[in-house]
Amino acid sequence: MEFTTGNEQLALVRALFPDLAETLDSALAERGQGAADRDDRGFDAWLDAEAASLRNGALAGAPFAALGDAESARFEAAFVSARSVALQGKLALPEPEAFAAAGVDLGRLARHLASDATLVPVPAPYGLGAERWGELFRNAAAQPGSPFGASDSLTFAAEVLDGFGILDSVPDPALARVETHSDEAVPLTWTLRLIPATPKPPLLGLGFAHGPHISLPEMLMLQLMRVTTGARPVDTESFTWLAGALAGGRLAARHVFDDSESLVRISCREIGNQGPHLGARPPVG
Template sequence: MSDELQLARLLFPALVSELDDAFAVHATEPTLADTADAAIAAAVQQFHDTELGRTGFDAFEVPGRNGDISTKVAVAFDEVRRIMTWIGGDVPEPEAFVAAGVDAGKLGTALAGNSDLAIVPAPHGIGAEGWRSLFRAAARQPGSQLSLADPLVLAEEIALSFPVLDEVPEGVVRVPIDAAGESKVYWTLRAIPSGAAPAVLGLSHLHGPHLTIAEMLMLQLMRLTRGADPLDARSFTWLDGVLTDGRFAARHVFDAGERNVRVTSREVGNQGPHLGARPPVG
């Protein structure tokens, strides 16, 4: 008996009892056992679709919104799950984030009040090579806007400082999940401004807060894999953290000419009309 069928028998004892009684009466019919198992499996699927499948996402719903916020969150999770299959990675369920301390009500209210906000589950700890693998996989998808040759370009100083830039900011809720070997990946869930340009422009890195490199790269991948226009095609977004010398910080841009995403660095005091922040909510 499969694990799924064992679980079904625990979830639906009355149905199982009824089907078992019917099988006992008609035990000579060879296909009845298969029919009973199929009926139980169908009940489990219906239960999942109507109850379990919505439970975690309903925590993000806002009264009067008819389910559109929870649907928006569910779609985002589905997108990230698909993306992570390219490197064999798992994504925590929404219940795990809520249990860890994510304020689902706050996020739902923020999403309802600002259509430019996108909910972004992001993995911290897959490393620079993990992100390169994801972008290479994205570039191979039909209709991709990314170059097959080099879809993600990390400047040398960014690659060297990647573990520091990839840290989860202090005070941000994290959900650990086992990764390959001895390492762990820490997932965050925040709402990120997803307009074509940063929500706050013309300020130096000193004016935060900033989204993490993982959140920026995942947000960009989510958009690119659904066929949406890439972010920062004509702007730069500051990213959280500073390089090892403390004088420089990372910034993100989409290079339309080369068809790749680039992360380079600038002095933290640098500012300009096309450089700014996407302050996270969460």
């Protein structure tokens, strides 16, 4: 599912909020302004503000209204955290309705949430690139009380950078996805899955073959979302395998939070490695 900006987006907002559009059109007509000489950019900004007000007020939680109260609250909290991360990085986070329209079964995810308190909904962007992820982590490091160091709070091994295109791609072609386009940012593809947010991976001591594994964007987004709530990073004493084999299938990436240096490290190990502190966070989606 694809979202654009400009006139097409304005038409979409008009369709979603016809009463608001009619109210402003009437006000403009009273001032002698017709549709032909209306400033669409000003109208677009006004509707955006009104829509945001509704999302935070009467319509807050509406996408999750059919879910149980506890599951709805967990979805809402996750999107609040993800939206904070996105705003800091000037990213266009899709609304929950967009994920549902793209094929994400929110009801099924809610049932998994109800049965597992460790799962967290994580909207994750693909196509961001290593430098932009670095910017997001530097933004997070600047927040009061951040666990990340003031300098480089995210590091990638050379093998990771060599295969970054693999790690930065949606790991499963069958996954529902939402594409966002804007005039200011590169096109991004977003997915929404549930990620185990336990301090250590729930499946430990296993090699890369024992998946499925979460993606690099999901892992990084989970850490950034936790920072917005004041929660500690995961993997302070463990490593998590990341989806996508590298170096012709010989290596795979792994994630760890280095508490001694206050940074996230993404390094590589051979896929057969199965140390006691290395494991998987199987996603649900």
